[in-house]
Structure formats: structure tokens, C-alpha cells
Amino acid sequence: MSRGGVFLGVDVGTGSARAGIFDDKAIVNGYLARSVCCCKICVLVVAVGADGSPVSVSWNGDSRRDIIVWMDHRALDQTERINSHSSPVLQFYGGSVSPEMQAPKLLWVKENLQKTWSMVYRWMDLGNWLTYRATGDETRSLSHMEQWRESNPRGMDEVFWAEIGLGDLYEGSQAKIGHSVVFPGHPLGSGLTPTSAKELGLLTGTPVGTSLIDAYAGGLGVMESMPDAELKADMFDEEAICHRMVLVCGTSTCHMVVSKNKLFIPGVWGPFLSAMIPEFWLTECGQSATGALLDYIVQNHAAAPLLANQAASQSMSIYELMNKILLSMAHEQNMPFLSALSQDTNVLPDFHGNRSPVADPKSKGVICGLTLDTSEKHLALLYLATIQGIAYGTRHIVEHCNAHGHKIDTLLACGGLAKNSLYIQEHADITGCPIILPRENENVLLGAAILGGVAAKKFAGVRDAMKALNAAGKVVRPSSDPRVKKYHDAKYKIFRSLYEQQLSHRSTMAQALH
Numbered sequence: 460m461s462r463g464g465v466f467l468g469v470d471v472g473t474g475s476a477r478a479g480i481f482d483d484k485a486i487v488n489g490y491l492a493r494s495v496c497c498c499k500i501c502v503l504v505v506a507v508g509a510d511g512s513p514v515s516v517s518w519n520g521d522s523r524r525d526i527i528v529w530m531d532h533r534a535l536d537q538t539e540r541i542n543s544h545s546s547p548v549l550q551f552y553g554g555s556v557s558p559e560m561q562a563p564k565l566l567w568v569k570e571n572l573q574k575t576w577s578m579v580y581r582w583m584d585l586g587n588w589l590t591y592r593a594t595g596d597e598t599r600s601l602s603h604m605e606q607w608r609e610s611n612p613r614g615m616d617e618v619f620w621a622e623i624g625l626g627d628l629y630e631g632s633q634a635k636i637g638h639s640v641v642f643p644g645h646p647l648g649s650g651l652t653p654t655s656a657k658e659l660g661l662l663t664g665t666p667v668g669t670s671l672i673d674a675y676a677g678g679l680g681v682m683e684s685m686p687d688a689e690l691k692a693d694m695f696d697e698e699a700i701c702h703r704m705v706l707v708c709g710t711s712t713c714h715m716v717v718s719k720n721k722l723f724i725p726g727v728w729g730p731f732l733s734a735m736i737p738e739f740w741l742t743e744c745g746q747s748a749t750g751a752l753l754d755y756i757v758q759n760h761a762a763a764p765l766l767a768n769q770a771a772s773q774s775m776s777i778y779e780l781m782n783k784i785l786l787s788m789a790h791e792q793n794m795p796f797l798s799a800l801s802q803d804t805n806v807l808p809d810f811h812g813n814r815s816p817v818a819d820p821k822s823k824g825v826i827c828g829l830t831l832d833t834s835e836k837h838l839a840l841l842y843l844a845t846i847q848g849i850a851y852g853t854r855h856i857v858e859h860c861n862a863h864g865h866k867i868d869t870l871l872a873c874g875g876l877a878k879n880s881l882y883i884q885e886h887a888d889i890t891g892c893p894i895i896l897p898r899e900n901e902n903v904l905l906g907a908a909i910l911g912g913v914a915a916k917k918f919a920g921v922r923d924a925m926k927a928l929n930a931a932g933k934v935v936r937p938s939s940d941p942r943v944k945k946y947h948d949a950k951y952k953i954f955r956s957l958y959e960q961q962l963s964h965r966s967t968m969a970q971a972l973h
Contacts, residue, residue: 503526503527503529503584503585504516504527504561504564504565504582504583504584504585505582505583505584505585505588506525506527506568506575506582507525507579507580507582507583508578508580509580513525515575516575526585527568530559530710530711530747531559532558532811532812532820533558533567534558534566535558535820535821537562537564537567537570538555538556538557538558538563538820540566540623541556541566541623542554542555542556544619544622544623546622548616548619550723551723551728551730551731552728553723553725553728553729553815553816553818554725555818557814557818557820558812558820559814561582561584562620562623562625565625565628566623569624579635580634580635581635582636583597583599583637584600584670586600586670586671587600589670590667590668590669590670593667594648594649594655596647596667597639598637598641598645598648599637599639599641600641600642600645600670600671601641601642601731601733601734641669643668643734643910643921644668644671644910644913645914646667646914647667647668647669648667650663650664650665650666666911666914666915667914668910668911668914669910671907671910673707674707674715675715675734675741676902676903677873677902677903677906678705678715678735678736679735679906679909679921679924679925680873680899680901680903680904680905680906680908680925680928680929681872681873681929682700682703682705682717682871682925683922684871684895684898684899684929684930684932685699685703686895686934689869689934697719700736701716701717701718701739702866702867703869703870703871704860704867704869705870705871705872706853706870706872706874706877706886707902707903708750708872708882709749709750709874709875710748710749711745711746711747711748711749711750711811711814712745712750712874713743713744713745714744714746714815715741715742715743716742716744716860717739717740718730718739718742718864718865719738719739719740721740722740722742722864722865723863724816724860724864725816725818725863726815726816726817726818727742727743727744727815727816727856727863728743728744728745728815729741729742729743736921736922736925737920737921737922742860742865744814744856744859744860745814745815746808746813746814746815746849746852746853746856747811747814748808749808749849750874750876752811753845755810756845757778757781757838757842760833760838760841761833762834762835762838763777766780766781766838778842781839781842782879784835785797785839785843785881788836788839788840795942796938796940796942796946797843798843798888798946799946800840801847801950802950804828804840804841804843805826805827805828805844805848805950805953805954806824806826806844806845806847806848807823807824807825807957807958807961808848808849809822809824809825809958810824813852813958815856816856816860822958822961823961827953827957828844846881846885847885847889847947850882850885850886850889850890851889851947851950851951851955852954853870853886853889853890854889854951855954857870857890857892867892869892869893869894870886870892870894870895871894871895871897872886872894872896873896873902874903878900883896883935884935884938887935887936887938888938888943888944888947889947890937891937891944892937893935893937895931895934896932896933896934897929897931897932898930898932899929899932905929908928909921909928910924912928
């Protein structure tokens with residue numbers, strides 16, 4: 460048997476592990492959601508008992524339910540109370556934590572599932588749990604929970620946890636949340652234990668690298684995928700990479716940009732030093748529902764079953780079929796360009812709150828311009844308007860980051876939604892940025908392989924591995940038609956107003972109920 464390497468993955472819905480082969484040397488957990496849909500996992504918290512057994516985080520006590528998924532927003536009350544403390548720690552999270560983060564989730568468990576809380580010996584990010592399971596080494600990676608500690612002066616983190624009511628996490632030399640933190644890709648312990656090696660069909664001692672959040676792995680797998688023609692000759696390499704924002708587009712979308720300077724941005728997570736690329740500060744933005752929102756919009760429309768049957772009969776996805784329908788509609792209605800079909804329909808895509816840049820988990824989705832129409836064409840139109848709403852959200856993120864010190868002028872996209880040509884073109888037209896689509900289809904897996912190569916010492920470092928394994932594919936450029944820009948500038952103003960109107964309505968109703 461060769462000492463083959465693998466990258467481990469988990470299904471975001473079930474938490475079940477998967478494995479894939481990489482090169483001939485190392486294992487790494489890329490902390491992967493479904494590979495066809497690289498959704499950003501803010502956090503998957505695993506409850507582990509003293510003997511390593513799972514502890515239930517469910518009301519029904521089912522021990523198979525031992526993981527809290529990132530998109531669980533039940534800890535809204537705990538989130539608000541944590542943010543009310545105005546701790547200096549919060550500056551690394553845009554000024555406030557999100558219910559998608561560990562701290563609110565853990566506080567919710569402590570307050571609502573006391574038996575679970577008392578039984579848990581370790582709380583682990585799922586990526587760290589997988590490497591612990593593989594090696595017996597509980598050293599943590601620079602993931603979100605560890606950034607609480609590593610981003611702040613020594614002692615400030617203990618004060619913060621005690622202040623919000625989670626000081627007992629530090630009892631017993633931080634046993635419950637770990638005390639040793641290393642960079643992603645760092646080799647752990649003595650590699651695979653005999654038990655894990657047998658389960659995976661590999662050799663005992665195969666190197667195992669510390670984990671990385673799946674979207675961050677996607678960043679490693681795409682950020683150096685620049686065509687030669689797009690490289691800026693007048694910039695040093697370290698400056699050029701700071702002009703790029705990676706979009707990992709799946710169930711949700713994660714927007715990531717790096718900088719050499721520490722940039723604090725209201726409503727945006729970070730900066731996190733070396734959380735993705737060593738020696739660079741990571742700024743992380745996101746939209747909590749993108750692919751999930753498109754699925755919701757389509758699946759809940761009366762015309763969905765008919766369109767799904769038509770798509771199946773033509774051996775294509777329902778989204779490919781709707782793209783064709785939109786082209787036909789634009790031709791039939793003599794539209795100057797396809798995007799103009801949505802002139803009467805506007806969507807605020809905050810159906811699962813707003814992660815960035817307003818950081819409002821209570822924000823709601825808005826569809827303006829509905830009629831009684833239930834036809835297939837209406838569904839295609841609503842689908843287009845939703846894509847545009849998501850793209851306006853990305854434009855808002857890019858503008859917000861650039862207003863606070865970043866210099867983003869190029870987007871790189873990967874994930875399931877990046878395979879949708881309409882989705883990518885609308886993002887290019889709306890943001891005004893060229894979008895690079897990498898040659899590799901599964902960039903999260905590539906990022907995991909990069910970490911595996913580093914852990915196995917196949918590459919000198921993460922940047923060297925990225926440059927060696929990243930490869931550019933297609934470049935999608937914004938439309939050169941000035942009418943397209945004028946149109947989207949107008950709709951963007953409407954998009955921004957939809958949230959402001961929502962805040963006004965929220966205030967009006969709060970006063971009425973006071």
C-alpha cells in the first residue's frame with residue numbers, strides 16, 4: 460500500500476465524513492460542505508464527551524445530533540446580549556457577533572440544554588474534530604473560535620468569555636475549547652493513528668494537516684488563478700493579491716479579501732491574521748443565503764413542477780432552462796439587454812438576515828413588484844431579479860470594503876453558482892469588476908490538497924503551493940454598454956432603499972407595540 464494522502468470532508472446537512480485521494484503523502488481536512496456547492500460554513504460546533512463520544516445538542520437527546528450547523532439562528536437573543544457588552548474583542552467582528560458564530564451558539568446551549576452543557580468535555584469546530592479523530596491530537600487550527608484568542612492581547616479573551624457568561628470554558632486549562640493553536644496545514648501529532656489508518660485504508664503515520672474552513676480552502680484554491688493578461692505589471696506580487704476578492708458561491712456566499720495592513724471594517728468580520736494565507740490579514744464578508752435563496756424562490760413558485768419536468772426532458776437543469784427562457788423573453792419583448800426584463804421587480808435577498816455589510820440578522824427579504832402571474836415566464840423573471848438582488852449585495856460589500864481601505868478591482872468566483880453563466884455575468888455587470896473563473900471546478904478540494912501538500916512538505920509554504928496548483932480559466936468582463944451600467948446604477952439605488960425602508964417600518968411597528 461502506498462502512503463496515499465486524502466482530504467477529509469463533511470456534509471453540511473448530516474455531518475457524515477467523506478474522503479478523497481491527494482498525491483502520495485498527506486491528509487488534510489479541507490472542512491468541506493457538498494463539493495458541488497461550496498457553501499461557506501461560518502461554524503459547525505461539535506459537542507464531544509469525555510470518552511470522545513458524541514453529546515446531543517438536540518431537544519430530543521439524540522446523540523447523532525451532536526453538531527450545530529452554521530445557519531442555525533436560534534441564538535438571536537444571546538447574540539444581542541453579547542453585543543451589548545461592547546467588548547474590545549468585537550472590533551475583530553465588525554463591531555458585533557453574528558448568531559452564526561460559536562459564542563452565541565454555546566451560550567444558547569448552556570442556557571437551554573443544561574444536561575448537554577454538563578456532559579460536554581470538548582467543544583470543537585468540526586474541522587478540528589476531524590483532525591482530532593484522525594490523529595488524537597486536539598491542537599486547533601486558526602478558525603473562528605481560535606481567532607477570539609489569537610487576535611487579542613493575552614488575557615482579554617478570558618475576560619470576554621467570563622463577561623458573556625461562558626467563563627467556565629476556561630476551567631481546567633481551557634480543556635473545553637483547547638489551548639494549542641497552529642496555522643492551517645501544520646502537521647499534527649504523529650499522523651494517522653492505527654485505527655484511523657485502517658478506517659481510511661491508508662498507512663499509519665500518514666501526515667495530517669490542521670484544518671481550514673471550507674470557504675477559506677476555496678480561497679486558497681482560487682486566489683492565484685490569474686491569467687497572465689490580468690496580472691498588473693506595475694505591482695509587486697504581495698500588493699496585487701490584495702486587489703482580488705474571492706467569492707465562494709454555494710448555499711451561501713463567502714467574500715474574502717486579504718491585506719498586509721490590519722483593516723477594521725464596520726459590519727465585516729476580521730481582520731484575522733494568517734487565517735487563510737500566512738502573513739496576510741483576512742477580511743471576511745458574506746451573504747447568508749444565495750444558492751439556498753434561489754432554490755427557495757424557484758421551488759415555491761407554482762410553475763416550478765412544470766419547468767422541472769421540461770428541464771428534465773431536455774437533460775438540463777431548471778436554471779439552464781430559465782436562462783434560455785430569459786433570452787427568448789428579451790428577444791420577444793425587444794429589450795435593449797436581458798437585464799432590463801426585471802425593471803419592475805426588485806429583490807432584497809436578506810431572507811436569512813444580512814451577514815455583511817449591515818450585519819443585521821433580523822433583516823428580512825423583500826420582493827417588490829409581484830402580480831398574480833404564475834407562469835413559467837414569471838418564474839424566470841423572479842429568478843433573474845433574485846440573482847440581481849444577490850449581485851447588488853455583492854456590490855454593496857465591495858464598495859463598503861473599498862471605502863474602508865481595501866482596493867478590490869477583480870473578483871474570482873468558485874462553487875456551484877459560479878457554473879451559472881447568467882449569475883456570473885450579472886455579478887460582473889453590477890459590480891463593474893472582471894470575474895475570473897478558475898480552471899479547476901472543485902476549488903475547495905484544491906485548497907484542501909494545497910494544505911495537504913504543505914503538511915507533507917511537498918511545498919515550502921502555502922503561497923508556493925497556491926502558485927503551483929492554481930490555474931486560470933475563463934475571464935467574464937462587465938458589459939461595455941453604458942445603458943447596462945446606467946440601468947444597474949438605478950436599480951442599485953432601489954436595492955439600498957429597500958433595507959432603509961425596512962428599518963423605518965420596523966421602528967414604526969416597534970413604537971406601535973411599545
